[in-house]
Amino acid sequence: MLPDLLRASAFRPSRYKIALQPRHPATRFVSCLTRNPPPPPPSTISKMVHPLMQSHTHLMSTPHLTPNILHREYAAKAGDDQQNNFMGKELGFFSEAGFDMDRVHLKRNAPVAQLYEDAIRYEGAVLSSTGALINFSGKKTGRSPKDKRIVYEPESKDHIWWGSVNIKMDEHTFEITRERAIDYLNTRDLVYVFDGYAGWDPRYRIKVRVICARAYHALFMNNMLIRPTEEELKDFEPDFTIYNAGQFPANRFTKGMSSPTSVEINFKRMEMVILGTEYAGEMKKGVFSVMHYLQPVKFGQLSLHSSANVGKDNGDVTLFFGLSGTGKTTLSADPRRDLIGDDEHVWSDTGVFNIEGGCYAKCINLSAEKEPEIFSAIRFGSILENVVYNPNTRSPDYDDVSITENTRCAYPIEFIPNARIPCVVNTQPRNIIMLTCDAFGVLPPVSKLTPAQASYHFLAGYTSKTPGTEDGVLEPVPTFSTCYSAPFIVLHPSRYASMLAERMAQHNVDCWLVNTGWVRGKFGSGAGTRCPLKVTRRIVDAIHDGTLRDADFRTFEPGTFGLEIPTAIEGVPTELLDPKEAWADKVAFGREVRKLAVMFGKAFKLYEDEVTDDVRAAGPQAP
Template identity: 45%
Template sequence: MNTTLTANALQRLQPLGISQASEVCLNLPPAALVESALCRGEAVLTDTGALMADTGKFTGRSPKDRFVVRDEKTASSVWWGEVNIPFEADKFDQLHQKMVAYLADKTLYVREGYAGANPDYQLKLRVVNELAWHNLFAYNLFLRPEAGADTTWAADFSIICAPGFEADPAVDGTRQANFAILNFTKKLILIGGTAYAGEMKKGIFGVLNYLLPHEQDTLPMHCSANVGADGETAIFFGLSGTGKTTLSADPNRGLIGDDEHGWTPAAGIFNFEGGCYAKVIDLSQEKEPEIWQAIRFGSIVENTRFVPGTRTVDYANTSVTENTRTAYPLGYIANAVEPSVGAAPKHIFFLTADAFGVLPPISKLDKSHAMYHFMSGYTAKVAGTEMDITEPQTTFSACFGQVFLPLHPTRYAEMLGQKMDEHPEVSVWLVNTGWTGGSYGTGSRMKLSYTRAMITAALTGQLNEVDFHPHPVFGVLVPAAVPGVPTHLLDPRQTWANAAAYDATAADLAQKFVDNFQKYADYASADILAGAPKVAAEQPV
């Protein structure tokens, strides 16, 4: 499917306003894209055959430069503010025309694919790239049509991604030279001035977060998902760096997907993507064998560096960024489930990297606490996930993905509550993959092996007969024992050298929860508010 400049190829681009190009490479296979990237000096090969590329100035998303076109369609439906920054429709058209002119003498790499593994919920995509390795990223991350499939369809949404094109903020209405702009009326995303490939996948995630609740009564979720041999599905919510990808890549369970899913009214869940985009900082074969084995020919590693004198990637090297990444097709994981769909989940895990070291490493949530913690979305931004983040910073991100939500967070929380009512057998767990024995800088990060053991115990029913006690401040239910985990770790207060210091820190974190939730208080039911921590609770002696 190596199509150069032809009337047919350009005809597919005409709805995007593109009628000129020096060459159009349509749906190239991975080998041809790797060859193009190498010949053009965009990337180099590692000793595993993976393509290694740099993203330049931007090694993470730039949330302050993400915009949504405000027009008749979106004016009253989008949650406007710091997350969804309004952009003028005429400025979008102006930028679009400039980008088309910029691309007129360029080689264009065009990818046609899907978002949504359930055929009833698919979004047909057309992606236009300036860089060959970006088109390989699109091949890996989006769902791929079957060989020989007719893709002459009109796209439901398209992306034009041109890192070499920079906006003029004074003229074009952007904040700076880089931008990512969603236009729901024109069904088009423009990305310029940044080579961070994740802007493409998160742009489509934002689109689905808008369309699915509106049009198909489906809950979009920033979560990973896997399934056991018994067919029981589990989903894992969490921001980048909390362990979503790592913990869902379980050799004893089938991987449905690592980042984005939808929960339908009747058909269970489905993966939005056809690949994985995993962090590789300190990656090792011993700790994460599934991801390690997936980094081979056809995969991409971003912003990594070699061991000197070799072509072996040094995953401990953070000289470029701590947000080093790999992108590979879902099928590169040996136990991947294809098509990537599953039944309604029996277990829901909220993953948080608690920088204060207050929350238990695992706790069970009733409906009130589940709804409250979902709306709170407490975690820590991990170093390198976004620009200018150099160490963990505590944050509250509604639905564990606030930066991707075009609608008000209460819309998604209400849908989750509805799902819980419809599926009363579901168990909801809060898992702290962050600090124990003290806050960041004093305590230590919870061992991955212990976190895996706790999740496995929950999934296999080993906690069904265990005694639980409520946390004195947060009210979540803490198990008395978990197989394979030292008992003293389960009660975070016992891991601190100074119990009084723990109590004070817990009270402070509880107050932060309550303060954050004030912006939702007018929308929250009494049932949800019952899940709030007790900020004035008498502390244990």
């Protein structure tokens, strides 16, 4: 049966010899290509026997058993409403890309309910008691930044910040992996297509096409991109295309490959290829990387890894910078303010707009009391990713991290009651809040930054990677992520930093450094604890209502950090405002201050030659 199937699918076995190596057993390879029995019932992938989620053999090789209603011959009899919903020129796009249009059925912008049905029937997804769909991403439950590649080609090579973040790939290797991805998609009876926009401002948005083999991935991008109208779909021609063949591994013996996972972007072709990972966040961050390139280079606007909200009464805009796990989503979801977006924005000449059409919130320890807006958004249409559930009630267990600590929910931004739709404001920001998760526990809960300090800390991007956000991160790891977005940055950091400084000066923006990490001690010390969310919320409230701007300040650690901290904030314990006062062991505190100051100095050496003397002197000074 296998040879006949390979011939029928135009599959090229010679290109996939790696799949027959011990790392990818032949039995698993065959199961990807043959029509196996349906996956086990949902109860077998519940928390009672969830180790299946870790090996994930069933879900990684799930066949798409296509019912008759989806077959092309049946669709032809059923009428135009069953067709691929593509015009001739659009079908030409797929034929030219290498798709076998006589075999593969394309589902374009399928309804949410239909994607639910397919994910449950073919992928082992589960309908939760909240109405959200629980999906599993297999072995990879976080991003794989070490497997990210950018194609080295004439049009973009002089703009890219090459190095450990943006690793070079030659054009020929990209063509090989691209064809590998399309060949895999050609073995599927059913391929999903989602066409949507990135960017709410029509002047600066791009059209994105996602082509994938899992209903889970199609629904995810339906939630994360901006959903077009039927009229907009009629003339939709993509500016950027994602080929997601994540169920199939990359050939690790191909030039430049380091593992069976590969995430590649080609700015010349405006394409992205994903192999060897089913983690949906790779698509989201791929689009962000493209916008991080296009906004400054093509449009002259500043792309930022940030959340943003706006006051309902006075229209004041706040930008929250920070890496995953620092609180961007949580703190920007404020019932007293309208949400512009929770993760990716562009600061334009006329205001601020969201890049995305949805939110991708962390679910670990989620509760209605702590985060009511996010909790309420988990309903029909939302995706719960890698969340354990009760097999009897189908209730999600947000405290169970036995699959991963990086449990997530992706939902359309309209699910937040106070979301600003469309997600764009023609108002310049009044406040910037730089969020850091300090695992050493020595940074104050809030500091007011001078313009030079703001530039320094933006370039340094100090924080801690929190568990689960990247593959293999199991505890907080101090790191310096320039522009608070190193994994997604494309241009040299100084380019973003100079644009930020210009805009802050032009619009007289206040900048604050807020530590959502540890207080009273370092991580793992026994004395240190994560800063209570209610304390951070009270600090943010004081920024928004203007009381913190007018507060009295004093200098924290003038010989090293030299940060201005408030002497009092109503509702915040005074001893927390000065970390030295909060630590019981003052000697240990001094030791950690010096250690962190030295780390800052070493990390900033990368940018010393690109900044002015006042910015260089604004950072922590090691004794």
